[in-house]
Amino acid sequence: MVEPTGNTEKALLVLASAGDVVAFSSLFHLHKHKLFSYLLALTESQMLAEDIVQDVFLKLWNEHESLTGIENFGNYIFRMSKNHAINHFRRMAHETLIISEMFQADPTHNQTEDFIALQETEKILAEIIDKLPAQQKAIYHLSRHEGRSHEEIAALLKISPHTVRNHIVQAMSTIRTHLIRHSEIFLILALTASFKK
Structure with a gap:
């Protein structure tokens, strides 16, 4: 995989922010493997890592008009993914507590x-x-x-x-x-x- 240069990535972000599906797809393919590997190490769950990658990029597409305001896209999506994982485990811990309290x-x-x-x-x-x-x-x-x-x-x-x-x-x-x-x-x-x- 060819690493994107700053100019290439910025150009893709500009196009994607205007609703260019091909440009957005290129951003996804440029980052998905590294992001998945990071999340797999973080969550130890292939299924969860895949879900978070999909959720992050779906959210980005739903808000694609704001993509041009992102300075460092790689750092931005890693932060988003980490927050998604943290929220997932917080939610899971809360649910487990509720279930445990009900049984006990x-x-x-x-x-x-x-x-x-x-x-x-x-x-x-x-x-x-x-x-x-x-x-x-x-x-x-x-x-x-x-x-x-x-x-x-x-x-x-x-x-x-x-x-x-x-x-x-x-x-x-x-x-x-x-x-x-x-x-x-x-x-x-x-x-x-x-x-x-």
Whole structure:
């Protein structure tokens, strides 16, 4: 791959900002491999790295009129990608915490409405987890319920920590997608919680 010169890249940015799909595609092909390698090292997930590369360039295209204002395109997209990865892991950690709290909540501390919502949520979560692929379900259980590290799970199942992480990312993505469909339950929990404060 030929490295772009500053002038070449600037010319492509000017064309892309005017809506030139070919120029934008050239920018994508000039940077995608380095960006993917960086994200793969950062996330240890091929699927997640590919998703972030696509998300970053989709966002750039949706805002292509502002491309000419970018001084160093390479640095800019690496910063964007890093922020995407950080936000993903923050979101995942938050979701894991919510799920963990729901499973560990003490029903005796809830009012009747809260208890019914909690029971329904736990039922939905159990159904989602039960439908995960066998290895993914086993890894999720070892990680979230037994508190084992990626390295411990990898040694136990004779797979790589990278594979463990991929399975957890995929499991969380599946859980998130299904829970969005049942968001009214979270709304009930949030409303009842707000009345207690």
